[in-house]
Amino acid sequence: MIPGAGPSADREVDLVLVPMRWWHIETVAALEPSVFAADPWSAELFWSELAQGVQRRYLTALAGPSAQPGSVGSDEPGGPGTWDVASIVGYGGLAVADDGAYIQTVGVVPAMRGRGIGARLMIALLRHARTVGARSCGLEVRTDNHAARALYARLGFVDIGMRRGYYQPSGGDAYVMRVRPIDTVGYATLLDGMERDLPGRVRLAP
Numbered sequence: 689m690i691p692g693a694g695p696s697a698d699r700e701v702d703l704v705l706v707p708m709r710w711w712h713i714e715t716v717a718a719l720e721p722s723v724f725a726a727d728p729w730s731a732e733l734f735w736s737e738l739a740q741g742v743q744r745r746y747l748t749a750l751a752g753p754s755a756q757p758g759s760v761g762s763d764e765p766g767g768p769g770t771w772d773v774a775s776i777v778g779y780g781g782l783a784v785a786d787d788g789a790y791i792q793t794v795g796v797v798p799a800m801r802g803r804g805i806g807a808r809l810m811i812a813l814l815r816h817a818r819t820v821g822a823r824s825c826g827l828e829v830r831t832d833n834h835a836a837r838a839l840y841a842r843l844g845f846v847d848i849g850m851r852r853g854y855y856q857p858s859g860g861d862a863y864v865m866r867v868r869p870i871d872t873v874g875y876a877t878l879l880d881g882m883e884r885d886l887p888g889r890v891r892l893a894p
C-alpha cells in the first residue's frame with residue numbers, strides 16, 4: 689500500500705484533464721497546503737502563472753462521477769455537464785520558452801496518490817512540450833522527495849545539479865533534473881508505453 693492512499697483505495701480512477709481556468713484557482717490554492725506541506729503556492733502565484741498565456745500550460749485533473757467516460761460538457765461554471773471544482777484531485781503546470789520546457793509544479797491530493805494521476809499529468813505536460821517544439825524539459829525537486837524523483841526517473845529525467853536552499857521559506861535543497869531529447873520518436877514511445885501501464889482511464893478535454 690502506498691502511504692497516503694487509504695486502506696480501501698482502488699487504484700482505478702476515471703480522470704479528466706482540463707486546462708486550468710481561473711475558476712479552479714480558489715480550490716487549487718486551498719488544496720496547496722495539503723499537497724505541498726512546505727512552501728505552498730498562493731492563489732496570487734497561480735493567477736500570475738495563468739496570466740502568462742501561451743508560455744504556460746496548466747492542467748487540472750478531475751476525478752469522480754462527473755469524470756465518467758461518456759459524460760459531456762465543459763468545465764465552465766454553470767455550463768452543461770459542469771465538472772465540479774470539488775472533483776479536483778491534482779494539477780500541474782509547464783513553462784515553455786524557445787526549445788526548452790520546465791515543469792513549474794505538479795501535485796496530487798494525498799488521498800488520491802499512487803493511482804497514476806501524477807504520471808498522467810506529467811505525460812500530458814510533456815506531450816504538450818513536444819507539441820510546441822521543446823527539445824528538453826527541466827525541473828527542480830526536493831532532495832528528500834522520493835516519490836516525485838521515482839516518477840521523474842521513469843520519465844527519463846536525470847540529475848544535472850543541485851540548488852541549496854532553493855525552496856523558500858523552508859530552505860530545502862533541490863536537485864535540478866532534466867530530460868532530453870524529448871522531440872524524438874523514442875521519447876514519444878516511452879510516454880505511450882508508460883501511459884499504457886497506468887491504472888484507470890483518462891480523457892483530455894479542451
Ligand SMILES: CC(C)(COP(=O)(O)OP(=O)(O)OC[C@H]1O[C@@H](n2cnc3c(N)ncnc32)[C@H](O)[C@@H]1OP(=O)(O)O)[C@@H](O)C(=O)NCCC(=O)NCCS
Binds near residue numbers: 794807835836
Ligand atoms: C509526486 C506526486 C505528484 C506523484 O503523484 P501520484 O499521483 O502519487 O503519482 P503516481 O501514482 O503516478 O506514482 C508515481 C510513482 O511514485 C510512487 N509513489 C507515489 N506515492 C508515493 C509515496 N507516498 N511514497 C513512495 N512512492 C510513491 C508510485 O509508486 C509511482 O511509482 P511506481 O508506479 O513505479 O510504483 C505526488 O506524490 C505529490 O503530489 N506529492 C506532493 C507534491 C510534490 O512533491 N510534487 C512534486 C514537486 S517537484
